[in-house]
Amino acid sequence: MTMKPILYGLDDSVYVRIVRLALEEKGVGYDLLPVDVFAEAGPPVDYLERHPFGRIPALEHDGFCLYESGAIVRYVDERFDGPLLQPQDVKQRARMNQIVSIADSYVYRALVWDVYVERKNKPSRGEVADEAKIAAALIKARHCFASIIPLMHGTWMSSDMPTLSDLYLAAMLDYFLMTEEGRSVLSDFPQLLVWWSAMVERSSMLATKYPTY
Numbered sequence: 630m631t632m633k634p635i636l637y638g639l640d641d642s643v644y645v646r647i648v649r650l651a652l653e654e655k656g657v658g659y660d661l662l663p664v665d666v667f668a669e670a671g672p673p674v675d676y677l678e679r680h681p682f683g684r685i686p687a688l689e690h691d692g693f694c695l696y697e698s699g700a701i702v703r704y705v706d707e708r709f710d711g712p713l714l715q716p717q718d719v720k721q722r723a724r725m726n727q728i729v730s731i732a733d734s735y736v737y738r739a740l741v742w743d744v745y746v747e748r749k750n751k752p753s754r755g756e757v758a759d760e761a762k763i764a765a766a767l768i769k770a771r772h773c774f775a776s777i778i779p780l781m782h783g784t785w786m787s788s789d790m791p792t793l794s795d796l797y798l799a800a801m802l803d804y805f806l807m808t809e810e811g812r813s814v815l816s817d818f819p820q821l822l823v824w825w826s827a828m829v830e831r832s833s834m835l836a837t838k839y840p841t842y
Contacts, residue, residue, distance in 0.1 A: 634659045634705075637676065638685035639666075643741055643800045644698040645686045646837050650796040651702040653833035655711035699729070702793055714796070716788040724780055725787035728794035731777060732801060739769040740805035748808045767810055774818045781820065784827055791828065799828045803839060 634652065636659050638645035645661075652659050664685055666672040672683035679687045680696040687696040688704070695701050706714040716722045743766030747758040777798075780786070786794040802825065805811035815821060828834060 632691055634688055634690040636661050637664045637679060637687040639663060641839050642685055643737065646800040647698055647796050648686050648701050649837045650800060650833045651705045651714055653836050654714060655705060655709045657709045712790060714793050716792060721782065721788050725792045725794045728777060728780055728786050729797050732797040736773050736801050739766040739773065740801050744808055744811055745804040767814055770814050774821055778818065778820050784824060795828060799834060
């Protein structure tokens with residue numbers, strides 16, 4: 630019998646959630662093993678044997694160990710039965726990879742670190758938000774959204790059903806929308822609002838909600 634995958638990480642991590650979304654969309658049971666890489670002493674020593682860069686997530690399945698989210702979600706999609714999370718059409722697949730790359734390179738930092746962390750996370754720790762950083766990030770967010778919309782495939786990002794590109798953006802956007810500024814920015818992009826309305830109600834999203842909810 631094939632063992633359940635073990636996912637190492639924290640349930641408030643964007644990239645851990647992306648992998649969890651992929652597992653949920655495929656209908657794959659898994660165990661989430663908490664690993665605090667932000668502890669004062671740094672990542673646990675034994676975890677560094679799994680991930681030499683001390684980041685999360687990492688995955689173990691049937692003795693096969695893997696790190697880097699992009700590699701993990703593609704393994705999950707190709708290893709397990711269930712709905713395909715990567716389009717078979719070569720152009721749609723390329724578009725999916727393009728949007729994933731945009732999310733990694735431009736969306737994540739602006740939406741999560743420069744808006745959510747500054748506006749919500751830092752004040753919760755008694756720290757002062759960097760208003761200049763937030764203002765600059767909101768401009769970047771608008772540019773990202775305006776650039777992604779022409780690439781969309783109807784309701785979804787890259788295909789007739791959700792793919793990895795939808796999972797990446799959803800995990801990032803969810804934090805962004807916990808801020809008033811984030812909700813205001815998204816309201817100016819009706820096509821993304823339609824997409825978000827469909828995405829946020831999926832069972833995978835509901836099963837992997839961030840613990841800050």
